[in-house]
Amino acid sequence: MNVRFEIRQNGGVVILGGALSAANVDTFRDQMHNWLQDNPGVRRVVLDLTAMDFIDSAGLGVLISLLKYVSEREGDIRLAGLQRRARMVFEITRTYKIFEIFDTVDEALTAEA
């Protein structure tokens, strides 16, 4: 799994590549917590999942826990660029009802809450 963090005008963008699965969710959670603590001003976080080719239930679990964490800090997490296979997992587990999902990062950054 590759993770890259960027700060843009309307929020932070986390670019995820590869697989988000039970094998690496702990690492990803730690990276996210560290980055959010280093950037307390970031309220809107967009996860760019264009390059994410696989996600399992552990991956979904960590995204939900991060959403809770960010929401408690009065922020929100949006998803962008979800690929078809990953989208299928979001659909069957009903996780798509929890997240706001956009086609592109720009849309996710600029859309009204």
Add this chain to the structure above:
Amino acid sequence: MKAVFHTDAWPGWGAALGERPGSLASVAGKPFLEYWLEWAVALGVDEAHLVLGDGAAEIEAYVGEGARWGLAVRYGFVRPGAPTRAYLRRSPALWADGLLYVRGPVFPQRLERSVGTVLPAEQAWTFRLRDETVCFLSRAPVRIAAFVNDGADEASSAWADLALDPLYLADIQAYYQLNMRLVGGEIERYVPPGYLNREGAYIGYNVQIAPSAELHPPLSIGNECRIHPLTVIGPRVVIGNRVIVDRQTELADCIVQDGGYVGRNLEIKGKIVSGSRLIEPEDGMTLEIEDPWLVTQLGVRRTLGDLGRAVAGWLTALPLVLVQAVPFVVLYAVIRLRRGGGAYRQAARRVRRQRVARLPLWSGAARPSVWERLFHAFSLDLFPLLIEVLRGRLWLCGHKPLHPEWDPARQQQLQAYFPAAIGYHTRRAPDAPEALDLTEALYYERYRSLAEDARILGRTLLGRLMDGLTGETPGGTAQPN
């Protein structure tokens, strides 16, 4: 009249559905090849030849000798790369009085409920796919001979005259759409699946549907399925045999193949579920789900865990036998000397590796004596079966050994069979309904594990001991019936 069905010429979408041969893929609740066999029966075919390819053993196990359809079924193979009609040319005289030939996934789509069963002489019906004839039907010897020998005369009469419109399922989308059309109402034109049809809901036998589950027809649910509470099934859902749909899950416009488990709180719409695979019907895109609590194939394969259970079972049976040996000899001698008590009888049962063996099964007396109560409380009646565990004929914990003649149906319903000395049945009341056997067998097949074995063992040995101490009537015999 004879029929020849080629199951060896299935296109790629069959493989996308999993390891089962494509001809056994469920079409509105019935395997595809049943529609062929039913068509053959309607035409008066007396002998059907199935030309096998991948999954031959599975097809043969399913169809058997064809008695279920009143057909004599023969099996054959052709060499890979052999000419298309190589099988027919082996014995051309065999087909002279009429031939129905189908190669690959040609679905005999009916236009009406009754199809043409009397074929006018001299006519032939052919269905071509590009340069190949994939379906041929005629009673005219000349036309048949020409077809078998690749003759040029393959002009077809109108299929509509027979109220048929053969449909070649070239891809997964065609397969999905056919299922949706059939379950949507066209299934009425065929022998319907299941035994219950209520307002478009075809339900198979031994299906348990929780009262809080919502069914929205049209839908079809195969045999041996479990529909858990708060599920919403339908509309346009085809569920195969032996499927479990767990709590709060919603299914619509989808197909769930045989033996599938659909986990809790899921929402599956417009998909095909085949084992642990989700398939998008539009373009055949597949997604392998690695989390077995989402979707998975129910315990078909033997796993490493089974090897562990076998070793652990044997190692547990050994001290049990050593501990029980002396008390068994003493108490059994006392019971026999007093006469009128329980006794062992040799009964034929299926044991490991599908062999039939005579097992010593304990039959308790109607009014057990104190000695017999003790015998039961210390589970000494199980001693001879524990010896069978050490001999490798039985598992320590698992399924109730099946009778080779009385239980073939139950045997078919189990995809993995673990005949054992001790099972859920061992501490059951004598008047418990027999239907429990199947439920428990399916449960064990799905949830077998070392922990489950330990639970069964503890519940049986300690439970019987407690029953003995509290004066409860012995809960049945080691092996009822």
